[in-house]
Amino acid sequence: DADVTQTPRNRITKTGKRIMLECSQTKGHDRMYWYRQDPGLGLRLIYYSFDVKDINKGEISDGYSVSRQAQAKFSLSLESAIPNQTALYFCATSDPDRRGRGEQFFGPGTRLTVL
Amino acid sequence: DAKTTQPPSMDCAEGRAANLPCNHSTISGNEYVYWYRQIHSQGPQYIIHGLKNNETNEMASLIITEDRKSSTLILPHATLRDTAVYYCIVNLSGYALNFGKGTSLLVTP
Secondary structure, X not given: OOOEEXXXXXXXXXXXXXXEEEEEEOOOOOEEEEEEEOOOOOEEEXXXXXXXXXXXEOOOOOOOEEEEEEOOEEEEEEOOOOHHHOEEEEEEEEOOOOOOOOOOEEOOOEXXXXX | OOOOEOOOEEEEXXXXXXXXXXXXXXXXXXXXXXXXXXXXXXXXXXXEEEOOOOEEOOOOEEEEOOOOOEEEEEEOOOOHXXXXXXXXXXXXXXXXXXXXXXXXXEEEO
């Protein structure tokens, strides 16, 4: 089983609809992240959470909200989807250590299309 | 976060070494250099990281200049499966990553 899973993998929705993307991880990491990727660009940070009680905005949080239901679960919501939120969304987890590795483990992505 | 500069694209013949450069002239003393790659729209994959010393693992080698203002990722024997976008990222350990546009590496037969 994958360490970081995302559901759904693909979603087509209409403008104005509320959408929730879910992320679950079995790595036992405290830190979780949501990124968005547009064609030809690198990933951009939407929100991140360093533990269940900690939520932080990233570079492009407008139009999005998140919920950290448990250490293993981090959900991203689009309250009223708009076409320019059409993108590939990635969830990731990490756990910093003293050796600086702190690598992030990414889920397979959710491809969202807003019509 | 320190910013990085990478060439937008590079080619490499299969079996040859692929050397991917990265400039990070504003790196601070406690920031690490990380390399990730993304194959076709999959989730990015960690390759290697370093602070001051050169590093090697089963995937690649990382050469960091003495002044830490630039680095080179080396794939010693590139294969077609190494075709991907490679991201050089400078960051504190365990924090969110600033990906930039990366270098699109094409490995040709």
